[in-house]
Amino acid sequence: MRAIQASAAGGPDVLELVDLPDPMPGPDDVVVRVAAAGINFIDTYRRSGMYAVPYPHVLGSEGAGTIVEVGSDVAEFAVGDHVAWSSAPGSYAELVRVRASELLPVPVGVDLQVAAALPLQGMTAHYLVTSVFPVAEGHDLLVHAGAGGVGLLLTQLAAARGARVISTVGTADKERLAREAGAADVIRYRELTDLTRDLPAEVRALTDGRGVHAAYDSVGKDTFDASLASLRRRGTLVLFGASSGAVPPVDPQRLNHAGSVYLTRPTLGDFVATREELTWRAQELFDGVLACTLDVRVGATFSLAEAADAHRALESRSTTGKVLLLP
Numbered sequence: 001m002r003a004i005q006a007s008a009a010g011g012p013d014v015l016e017l018v019d020l021p022d023p024m025p026g027p028d029d030v031v032v033r034v035a036a037a038g039i040n041f042i043d044t045y046r047r048s049g050m051y052a053v054p055y056p057h058v059l060g061s062e063g064a065g066t067i068v069e070v071g072s073d074v075a076e077f078a079v080g081d082h083v084a085w086s087s088a089p090g091s092y093a094e095l096v097r098v099r100a101s102e103l104l105p106v107p108v109g110v111d112l113q114v115a116a117a118l119p120l121q122g123m124t125a126h127y128l129v130t131s132v133f134p135v136a137e138g139h140d141l142l143v144h145a146g147a148g149g150v151g152l153l154l155t156q157l158a159a160a161r162g163a164r165v166i167s168t169v170g171t172a173d174k175e176r177l178a179r180e181a182g183a184a185d186v187i188r189y190r191e192l193t194d195l196t197r198d199l200p201a202e203v204r205a206l207t208d209g210r211g212v213h214a215a216y217d218s219v220g221k222d223t224f225d226a227s228l229a230s231l232r233r234r235g236t237l238v239l240f241g242a243s244s245g246a247v248p249p250v251d252p253q254r255l256n257h258a259g260s261v262y263l264t265r266p267t268l269g270d271f272v273a274t275r276e277e278l279t280w281r282a283q284e285l286f287d288g289v290l291a292c293t294l295d296v297r298v299g300a301t302f303s304l305a306e307a308a309d310a311h312r313a314l315e316s317r318s319t320t321g322k323v324l325l326l327p
Contacts, residue, residue, distance in 0.1 A: 003093035004307040009049030012308035023097040031069040036116035038062035039323040060091030064116035082106040086119035117322035125153035127271035133214040137162025142215040147174035155181040200229035221245035233259035297321030
């Protein structure tokens with residue numbers, strides 16, 4: 001099979017298209033022919049060396065496709081089934097081995113590219129609004145990178161719960177997408193002279209001086225201070241990414257001075273820790289797709305050989321919605 005391998009820690013140029021032996025399933029595994037693999041910031045963190053991983057390794061953990069081989073102890077799935085997954089190392093490949101316990105059945109009527117775009121970013125958006133900070137009617141929320149993959153889904157889910165979403169974006173085209181997803185207000189951060197000073201001022205002007213109940217921040221270093229300053233008393237800062245770099249260590253006294261606010265750094269694995277929770281989140285997302293109440297935007301697709309270009313596009317923040325590799 002063909003696959004994308006990182007030979008060493010570094011930039012997109014370390015990604016290589018290689019030929020590797022086809023994977024074989026263990027007793028509790030299946031082998032899937034990949035229709036589409038999701039490109040995520042965590043892939044760039046692993047490629048760059050920000051997250052410790054062995055080299056060389058095949059990138060990717062998310063995708064969707066068709067089962068071509070089933071392990072001896074697998075009873076729930078069969079050859080020919082359409083499935084998706086969020087946690088299968090080596091997904092930037094034509095074939096991937098996936099634990100059956102990690103598989104999500106793809107309902108009839110859901111396209112495999114849409115299915116590949118949902119597991120990681122969709123379930124992230126879902127746990128952020130249902131579990132980390134349970135969003136309800138009347139909540140004011142700040143959502144950074146509002147036209148990104150998570151941002152568009154999070155905005156739709158939050159608006160459906162009756163929240164008011166204030167989205168940050170970089171361009172007019174991204175503002176349009178954020179508003180179409182349900183954002184009530186949009187702030188173009190590139191038009192601000194001083195992000196740390198001006199963004200909280202804009203947010204407070206939009207909330208009668210109070211600030212937001214929760215700020216969802218996937219950007220990290222560049223926006224953390226502004227997010228913290230945008231919270232109302234006893235608000236919650238949800239830091240769930242670091243697309244601009246890691247946030248330096250935080251003195252807990254800053255939370256006191258900001259108004260007895262809360263800071264959390266969640267990760268998806270802790271919110272899909274059981275099979276029941278995993279399938280619940282996925283089913284709610286697939287139901288939304290089938291009911292046409294959740295729009296999944298695939299903003300760009302790249303061939304397997306163009307994986308380095310896909311990483312460059314994602315890291316330049318020039319993409320919207322989900323970015324996929326098509327083996």
